[in-house]
Amino acid sequence: MLPSLVILCPLLYSILNTYAISFADISRYTDKIMKPLIRAIGTIAGLIHAEYRQLYNRYFGKIERFPGNAREICQQIVDRLWYGDFYRTSLGHYNFFWMRDFGTVAESLVNLNQTTHVHHTLRWAIRHFMRAGTVKLCIDKAGNVFNAPGLPSIDALPWLLHSLVVSEYQLNEEETKFLNKELRKYSSMFLDESGDILPNIVFAEMRDAVYYNRSAYSIALVGRLAVCVEKLNLIDFHFAPERYADILVHSYWTGEYFRADRTTQTFSSDSALIPFFLKIVNDSVMVGKTLDYIHKKELNKPYPLKYGEIPEKPLRYRFGMGPFSMPNYTETSIWTWHATYYLHLLKRYKRNEYVEQYKKFSELIERHGSYPELLAPDGSWYYAKFYRGDPGMIWAALFLELPEK
Helix, strand or coil, X not given: CHHHHHHHHHHHHHHHHHCCCCHHHHHHHHHHHHHHHHHHXXXXXHHHHHHHHHHHHHHCCCCCCCCCCHHHHHHHHHHHXXXXXCECCCCCCCXXXXXXXHHHHHHHHHHCCCHHHHHHHHHXXXXXXXXXXXXXXXXXXXXXXXXXXXXXXXXXXXXXXXHHHHCCCCCCHHHHHHHHHHHXXXXXXXXXXCCCECCCCCCECCCCCEEXXXXXXXXXXXXHHHHHHHHCCCCCCCCCHHHHHHHHHHHCECCCCECCCCCCCCCEHHHHHHHHHCCCCCCHHHHHHHHHHHHHCCCCCCCCCECECCCCCCCEECCCCCCCCCCCCCCCCEEHHHHHHHHHHHHHCCCCCHHHHXXXXXXXXXXXXXXXXXXXXXXCECECCCCEXXXXXXXXXXXXXXXXX
């Protein structure tokens, strides 16, 4: 063995020297190969874990009931979801960090005096995003960064920037550099030269069961990103917030609500409410017409709020999330997430329905002793062949922020 080494070592050194290859070069080449491979493995591992938890909980998971009234139930849930490092998304199969869900509740958590926990979560999330070299929707407790479903997310970066703004998080130089890089990548991936979303591309967004053609929700999120870029003094996004308000008003407004996307007149509560909830469009008359439409169509019965209406023509569903495997997942099912946007808008615009709708929603929470993800149209727990509505959602923070009257 020793003679072989005596011969091979000078020979190897000679080859490296001849081709001007240093050991540092080898290390760099190895990094170029191994880092993407490790990231890809982490992405796959995170996605498999999420899918396994979802299927396991459908048949074997238990739904924990909490004692007390609606506010007491929600407080217990939010307290349990603080994980020490980050806020989990639910007490069921979403037992990991989800940027979209956390983004929607970040301001509520701040207003509930949890700014320290919000900052801790953001610091933890940004650290893992930077290690992965990208912002995606999800991070599990092992630090794997991934999208679920496995498509690029148009709203992960906007919700991250939104969370930084509402919590007054102070970015350091390295974080700022990383976010500017992500903004350049975001514009290249999703936007055309005018700042509008590119047509005929698919991506992950709030209504993740269907493929939209540039949803009003996604336009509103790009608009919110534009607002946050200005507030955070980031430099690598070049479209004004007003651009997205104009697109929403001129391309989506039906006279009663913002339609789901540019190829349908369908009412979908994510697209109808988020542009107002995030204040991309501030028009009390338009808000009033949308809230009137919800009341007229009884989308707030028996509890607020149904995701939408049965569409006139079939939607394009993602594989595994259509009517066969997950019937009525995002049609007339009741979604507690959207109910809280609805309640916030009722309160913000001093609508007479607020007290009654708040009471009905409280009854829903108390009926189940939890804060469910979604329910069947009659208010019973949602079950499908391979899916069950998740219990104990972090969205409970949105409800806790609301006053009773």
